[in-house]
Amino acid sequence: MFKFKLMLILVVMCFSSISSAAWQTYTTVEFIVIEGEADGSRAYVAFAENFTPSGCSSASGYKRIYPNTKKGELILSNMMMAKASGMQVLPSIGGCDDWGRDILNGVILKR
Helix, strand or coil, rough: CHHHHHHHHHHHHCCHHHHHHHCCCEEEEEEEECCCCCCCCCCCEEEECCCCCCCCCCCHHHHHHHCCHHHHHHHHHHHHHHHCCCCCEEEEEEECCCCCCEEEEEEEEEC
């Protein structure tokens, strides 16, 4: 029983950062901004609704994507597809970037 409790505590600690992200409601992509960072690390998406669950300092409505990572590449390509097709998306938002903007951590596409 002690080992089970210890394992449960370790699992909770390992995934505590994941729990900070919050799934929002279905919405649509309004626009995508890809900025001129040389390393490709700065892109933003804006949704029809301005979700701000992280309490970040910027109220711009931009949600940060890191396209210089594999996850960011996947999110950005799915955001472009959703914008082009008019699909609804369910964004997961959590954390703030260096400009005080929310970070887009994941997305579900709805047909």
